[in-house]
Amino acid sequence: MATQIFLQLGLLSNSIGQDWINLTVLFLLLGVTGLLFVFVHLHNIEKKKYLRLLERYLGEMEKINGNLRESEQKCQQLIDHINEGFLQVNEKGIVLFANQRAAMIIGLPMEKILHQPMPSWITSGDRHPLMLKGSFRKGLKHFDQVQVMQGNKPKWFSLKWSFQPTSEGEPGAAIIFRDISDNLAMEEKIQQLTMDNNELNRQINCLFDISDISGVPNITFHGIFERSLEIIPNGLKYSHDCWAEIVFEGKTFVSKNFRETPWNFTAPIKIRKKKLGHVRVGYLEEKPRSSRDAFHITEKLLVKNIAEKLGQVIELMNMESRLNEGPYQKPAGSRVRKKES
Numbered sequence: 001m002a003t004q005i006f007l008q009l010g011l012l013s014n015s016i017g018q019d020w021i022n023l024t025v026l027f028l029l030l031g032v033t034g035l036l037f038v039f040v041h042l043h044n045i046e047k048k049k050y051l052r053l054l055e056r057y058l059g060e061m062e063k064i065n066g067n068l069r070e071s072e073q074k075c076q077q078l079i080d081h082i083n084e085g086f087l088q089v090n091e092k093g094i095v096l097f098a099n100q101r102a103a104m105i106i107g108l109p110m111e112k113i114l115h116q117p118m119p120s121w122i123t124s125g126d127r128h129p130l131m132l133k134g135s136f137r138k139g140l141k142h143f144d145q146v147q148v149m150q151g152n153k154p155k156w157f158s159l160k161w162s163f164q165p166t167s168e169g170e171p172g173a174a175i176i177f178r179d180i181s182d183n184l185a186m187e188e189k190i191q192q193l194t195m196d197n198n199e200l201n202r203q204i205n206c207l208f209d210i211s212d213i214s215g216v217p218n219i220t221f222h223g224i225f226e227r228s229l230e231i232i233p234n235g236l237k238y239s240h241d242c243w244a245e246i247v248f249e250g251k252t253f254v255s256k257n258f259r260e261t262p263w264n265f266t267a268p269i270k271i272r273k274k275k276l277g278h279v280r281v282g283y284l285e286e287k288p289r290s291s292r293d294a295f296h297i298t299e300k301l302l303v304k305n306i307a308e309k310l311g312q313v314i315e316l317m318n319m320e321s322r323l324n325e326g327p328y329q330k331p332a333g334s335r336v337r338k339k340e341s
Contacts, residue, residue, distance in 0.1 A: 206235030248277035263294035
């Protein structure tokens with residue numbers, strides 16, 4: 001009886017131990033499952049976080065790429081519409097890129113410019129930039145001006161070279177050129193106007209100096225003519241190569257460098273519409289002509305004005321001389337006054 005009881009208790013204890021083991025295993029499995037669930041949940045959270053970051057990054061990259069494409073389009077439009085021609089060439093001078101302005105200046109359609117040698121006038125001469133070799137031309141900027149005949153009309157272009165690698169990383173150059181014909185023509189006009197203005201100032205000063213001769217105290221006709229011969233060349237364009245001659249009442253006065261030449265001009269000296277002499281000027285050597293004569297129209301007017309001014313000075317001195325020799329002579333150094341009643 002007792003033996004059966006112990007056997008039953010042993011079986012009961014074995015059953016209880018097995019249950020504890022099963023419960024323990026069950027709890028362990030539940031714990032591992034919970035840990036796996038937590039891990040998967042956290043992983044999903046991190047995954048969603050990274051996905052959101054990736055979406056944001058891709059969105060920003062798309063926005064940047066869109067802005068970049070827009071900038072490229074604007075840059076292309078700017079290059080196409082600038083007032084200067086633009087060429088990108090490789091080291092062999094083959095055109096890789098050209099804008100619309102370059103096609104207009106060159107006078108060829110775009111398909112005949114791209115992947116073709118650049119126009120010969122851009123590299124006219126032997127010392128064009130592509131002749132430079134090695135590191136000497138690295139980063140070099142070269143400036144030049146060339147004249148091109150387009151039809152029967154010459155054109156001037158300014159060229160600016162900048163050595164830059166091509167889009168494939170090969171050696172090449174960027175060339176910017178523009179038509180400066182109008183600018184040069186305007187500069188020539190300004191220079192011509194400046195020269196004309198300087199000549200006009202010389203002529204005006206020459207007339208003033210001739211007028212001031214009569215104010216020299218006790219000067220004689222001979223002194224007036226000698227002084228005039230020194231002043232007259234100053235008003236002419238080529239004053240260093242000019243001679244002058246004054247003839248009055250049969251007497252001749254000439255400058256020190258006087259030599260008879262075919263390039264001369266004469267203006268009469270008249271007093272009360274009567275010709276009493278002349279002023280003659282000439283050049284020792286032939287000069288470039290702006291008209292049929294060696295002298296410009298303004299120079300001729302100057303000589304005529306000088307002759308007229310000399311006639312006025314001589315007439316004024318004759319009048320003073322007659323007054324001084326008349327019955328009422330003026331005291332030396334005094335002015336003529338009307339007689340008081």
